[in-house]
Amino acid sequence: MKDKLGKLCDQMRQKELRIPVDLTVGVVFFLVGLAVMLLMPSQVAISERDVVNGRAFPELLMTLMMICCAALVAKEIVKLVRKQPLEYKTVNLLVEVKALIILAILVITYILCRTTDLFVVGAVFCALAFLIYFRCKKPLYYVITVGLAVGIWAAFRFLLNVRF
Amino acid sequence: MLQHIVPASGLLFTLQNILWINIGVFIGAVFAAIPGLTVILCVILFLPVTYSMSAIPGMMFLLGIYCAGGYGGSVSAILINTPGTPHAAATMLDGHPLSKMGRTKAALKIALYASTFGGIFSALALLFLGPQVAKLAAQLGTAECFMVCVFGLTIIAGVSGKSMVRGIIAACLGLLISCIGSDPMTSYDRFTFGINRLYLGLDLAVCLIGLFALVEIVSRAEQKPGELHMDTAKMHDNGVITKDEYKRLARPTILGSLIGVMVGIIPGTGASEASWFSYSQAKNMSRHKEEFGKGSVEGIAAAESANNAVTGATLIPLLTLGIPGDGTVAIMLSALMINGLNPGLSLFTTQGDIMYAIMLGLILVNLFMLIQGKLLTPIFAKVVSIPQEILTPIIVIFCFAGAYSVNKNYFDVGVALVFCVLAWVLRKLDMPPVPILLGLVLGKMTETNFRRALLISDGSPKIFFSSVYCWIFIGLIVLAVGTILRGKLKDRKAAAAKEET
Numbered sequence: 001m002k003d004k005l006g007k008l009c010d011q012m013r014q015k016e017l018r019i020p021v022d023l024t025v026g027v028v029f030f031l032v033g034l035a036v037m038l039l040m041p042s043q044v045a046i047s048e049r050d051v052v053n054g055r056a057f058p059e060l061l062m063t064l065m066m067i068c069c070a071a072l073v074a075k076e077i078v079k080l081v082r083k084q085p086l087e088y089k090t091v092n093l094l095v096e097v098k099a100l101i102i103l104a105i106l107v108i109t110y111i112l113c114r115t116t117d118l119f120v121v122g123a124v125f126c127a128l129a130f131l132i133y134f135r136c137k138k139p140l141y142y143v144i145t146v147g148l149a150v151g152i153w154a155a156f157r158f159l160l161n162v163r164f
Numbered sequence: 165m166l167q168h169i170v171p172a173s174g175l176l177f178t179l180q181n182i183l184w185i186n187i188g189v190f191i192g193a194v195f196a197a198i199p200g201l202t203v204i205l206c207v208i209l210f211l212p213v214t215y216s217m218s219a220i221p222g223m224m225f226l227l228g229i230y231c232a233g234g235y236g237g238s239v240s241a242i243l244i245n246t247p248g249t250p251h252a253a254a255t256m257l258d259g260h261p262l263s264k265m266g267r268t269k270a271a272l273k274i275a276l277y278a279s280t281f282g283g284i285f286s287a288l289a290l291l292f293l294g295p296q297v298a299k300l301a302a303q304l305g306t307a308e309c310f311m312v313c314v315f316g317l318t319i320i321a322g323v324s325g326k327s328m329v330r331g332i333i334a335a336c337l338g339l340l341i342s343c344i345g346s347d348p349m350t351s352y353d354r355f356t357f358g359i360n361r362l363y364l365g366l367d368l369a370v371c372l373i374g375l376f377a378l379v380e381i382v383s384r385a386e387q388k389p390g391e392l393h394m395d396t397a398k399m400h401d402n403g404v405i406t407k408d409e410y411k412r413l414a415r416p417t418i419l420g421s422l423i424g425v426m427v428g429i430i431p432g433t434g435a436s437e438a439s440w441f442s443y444s445q446a447k448n449m450s451r452h453k454e455e456f457g458k459g460s461v462e463g464i465a466a467a468e469s470a471n472n473a474v475t476g477a478t479l480i481p482l483l484t485l486g487i488p489g490d491g492t493v494a495i496m497l498s499a500l501m502i503n504g505l506n507p508g509l510s511l512f513t514t515q516g517d518i519m520y521a522i523m524l525g526l527i528l529v530n531l532f533m534l535i536q537g538k539l540l541t542p543i544f545a546k547v548v549s550i551p552q553e554i555l556t557p558i559i560v561i562f563c564f565a566g567a568y569s570v571n572k573n574y575f576d577v578g579v580a581l582v583f584c585v586l587a588w589v590l591r592k593l594d595m596p597p598v599p600i601l602l603g604l605v606l607g608k609m610t611e612t613n614f615r616r617a618l619l620i621s622d623g624s625p626k627i628f629f630s631s632v633y634c635w636i637f638i639g640l641i642v643l644a645v646g647t648i649l650r651g652k653l654k655d656r657k658a659a660a661a662k663e664e665t
Contacts, residue, residue: 021594022327028593029333036340045352052618054347054354057611058340065336068329089594098385099588106378106560110581113564114574123561130557145554152561160213162569 012094020086026072033066105129119156119164123149172520175220181525182532184221188228189533190540195229196236197544198555199246203233204492205380208372209559211495212566215369219503219518224525226496227475231283231529233492234435234472235537238275238464239544242268251435251471254443258456258463265459269403272545274461275468276537278417282469283530285421286428286476290483291523293429297484298512307617307627309486311637313610316487317602318641319430322648325596334595338603339610341366348612361575368498368604370567370576374583375597377563382588384556409461416446416466424473428489429480435471435490442470476526483507483519486609491598494605 036058046053079086105126113122127149131142156162188210195206206229214222237252242259255275262271304312317339321331344355345365356362405413420442427438446466447456456463478489479496486507488494497507505515512519537544567580587597621627628634 019592022330025330025333025593025595029337032337039355043357044347044354047350047352050350051623052615054350054352056618057614058343058354060614061336061339061343065333065340068333068336072329089592091592095385099382102382102385103585103588106381106581106584109560109564110574110577113568113577119565119568122564126560126564127557130560131553134553134556136553141551141553145557148554148558149561152558152565156565156569160569162565162572164565164568164572 009094012097013092015093017091017093018088019091020076021089022072022087023076026069026076030066030069030073033062033069036062101133105133113164117164120150120153123153168516168520169524171517172524175517176224176521176525176528181221181224182528184217184225185228185525185529185532186536188225189232189529189536190228192229192232193236193239193533193536193540193544194547196233196249196252197239197547198550199240199244201380201555201559202249202376203230203237204495205377205559206233207492207495208369208376209562209566211369211372211499212570214499215502215570219500219505220521220525222499222503223496223522224529226499227522227526227529228532230492230496231472231475231526232533232536234283234475235276235279235468235533236544237471238279238468239272239541242271242275242464243545244549249435251439251474252467253436254439254467254471255464257443257467258458258460261457262459262461262464267401267403267459269401269541270405270461271459271464272537272541273403273405274409274413274464276534276541278413278420278465278468279472280530280534280537281417282421282424282471282473283475283533284527285418285469286425286473287523287526287530288476289425289473290476290479290526291520294480294483294519294523295512297480301484301507302510304485304633305617305631306613306620308631308633308637310610310613310617311628311634311641312485312487313606313613315637315641315644316481316485317599317606317610319644319648320602321596321599322645325599326594326652328645328648328652330593330595331599334590334597335599335603338600339607340603341371341600342604342607343611348608349615361573366579366604367570367576368495369570370579371583371604372495372601373563373567374580374585375587375600377559378580378584379587379591379597381556381560381563382584383591384552387552405461412452412462413465415449416442416462417469419446419449420466420469421473424470425477427470428474428477430489435474438474439467439471442466472530476523479523479526483511486606488602488605491601494601497605 040055040058044055044058046055076086108129109122109126112125113119116122124146127145128142131145136142157164191210192203192206195201196203207226210225210229214225217225233249234251237247237249238255238259241247241252241256242263245256245260247253247256259271259275317335321335322328325331342365344362346353346363353363423442423445424438427441443463443466446462447453450456450460450462452460452462474489478493481487481489482493482497484507486497488497500507505511505518563580564577567577568574570576590597617627618625629638
């Protein structure tokens with residue numbers, strides 16, 4: 001099991017994805033800007049009498065954002081035509097999987113806190129989950145971390161009077 | 165000024181304020197001493213604590229964190245050759261070599277003295293320059309105030325990342341997020357998607373917990389197992405600094421303080437730029453150039469005095485114009501505004517006593533930093549080696565507890581998680597988070613001034629070009645953009661030339 005996991009990790013470590021940064025940012029945020037513009041009539045109510053209504057500022061922002069995005073995309077297209085190198089960002093698959101695991105720990109902690117309405121349950125889970133994630137084998141660390149987790153909850157609950 | 169000093173002293177010298185200053189200084193030094201934990205992260209985590217406080221203790225607590233963070237970063241830089249905060253990188257160049265020479269305590273002492281001097285120098289600059297700049301700011305109307313916001317946002321967007329355009333996109337995103345909730349002028353809801361809790365908008369502290377704190381936890385995925393533990397240098401020396409060394413320290417410390425103040429006043433620049441600039445200037449002016457990089461006492465003093473001299477100077481544009489000098493003070497702006505303290509001349513006239521208490525408090529913060537540094541440095545040094553396995557879940561628990569306690573509901577914790585995912589995606593796309601922070605902080609102010617100006621001019625954009633001050637700010641924006649672009653082009657050319665060779 002350990003060997004299989006090790007092999008899988010090695011395979012993932014070698015897999016890398018190269019993202020053309022400016023091109024991706026340009027396209028993604030242009031679409032975001034467009035989506036906000038399209039959503040604006042349903043999301044921002046205005047009065048006919050207003051000289052400057054609540055849409056003016058977000059519209060200005062999205063226009064600026066879309067202009068910047070268009071400039072980025074145009075710059076990258078020119079580079080492609082001239083066969084100049086684009087700016088890439090390398091994303092490692094293993095790092096992303098690890099990030100997803102950490103994110104999963106955070107989400108489960110949140111769900112535990114919310115469903116049980118007991119913050120301490122989520123806090124203890126979080127402490128244990130991270131120690132397991134870091135493959136910690138020292139029992140003392142488990143005692144210290146869980147103790148601190150309960151301590152933080154107690155401090156907020158009884159000293160700062162935060163009821164959770 | 166004098167009429168405010170006496171009542172301000174009365175407001176400042178209370179047991180509660182002294183206590184909060186010391187708690188802030190201790191937390192700031194401890195946080196900054198741990199590599200990977202930044203001052204901004206610390207201020208974000210503890211911002212919700214200040215929500216229940218009045219202006220002076222709240223600001224004293226945050227300023228304690230901010231100033232002590234400047235010194236705390238140098239502890240790990242000296243002990244383990246890893247800067248606790250980015251601005252301690254220059255200190256590391258000479259701090260760690262001096263420590264390796266068996267003079268760890270001396271190196272820490274020099275860093276502490278230089279930090280304190282820089283901090284007090286900067287606090288005095290704030291005390292004397294702040295009210296003068298505020299008088300100037302009082303002459304600005306709504307159109308000019310909008311231009312000031314644009315100026316601040318442009319500079320931050322320009323200097324925060326590798327690409328200025330990406331910075332502007334990030335700033336737009338931050339400003340857009342600040343639009344969520346009720347319209348500040350008509351109270352109609354905007355971008356709430358039928359979620360009632362969004363009507364009051366997103367709380368800044370909650371957004372920042374996701375954007376800066378939780379994303380740091382997710383970024384632990386990039387850490388290799390070997391980076392989890394660090395060996396610290398031992399402190400066996402008696403920490404004696406000779407008379408000759410004290411003489412040598414004077415010039416770089418004063419120079420560093422001056423540079424720190426000048427750099428700190430410019431929005432968008434920060435302690436890192438100041439410490440590197442000061443370090444290089446001190447090296448150029450030193451009679452012992454050969455010692456730099458090998459444990460020079462002058463190098464440590466120059467870097468440390470400069471990065472702490474930034475602290476008070478960054479508050480000058482913040483308190484007078486509402487433009488935060490860096491990301492950390494941007495968060496402090498929200499702490500001020502919660503207490504009804506809006507930047508500008510009115511802050512110095514109607515709330516003069518409070519303002520002067522805060523400015524005088526900054527001097528006090530630095531003095532307590534000196535005392536704590538002298539007494540508690542061995543503790544700060546031990547903190548450096550706290551294992552990441554213990555630290556990581558504790559930070560998460562603090563983040564969750566902090567996000568929950570803002571409005572006492574789990575909805576905010578969910579919002580913080582959403583912002584964490586957003587920050588992670590932005591990080592993958594090399595998008596700087598600081599312009600988003602500034603957009604969030606300045607959003608309401610920018611929009612309100614923009615719309616008020618247009619209302620005054622009956623919808624005509626000519627109002628933004630109608631006064632001398634508007635043209636001055638337009639000129640400054642053009643100048644800043646030009647300078648930033650020129651610098652970036654130079655960097656790119658240098659990088660290309662390096663690749664070729």
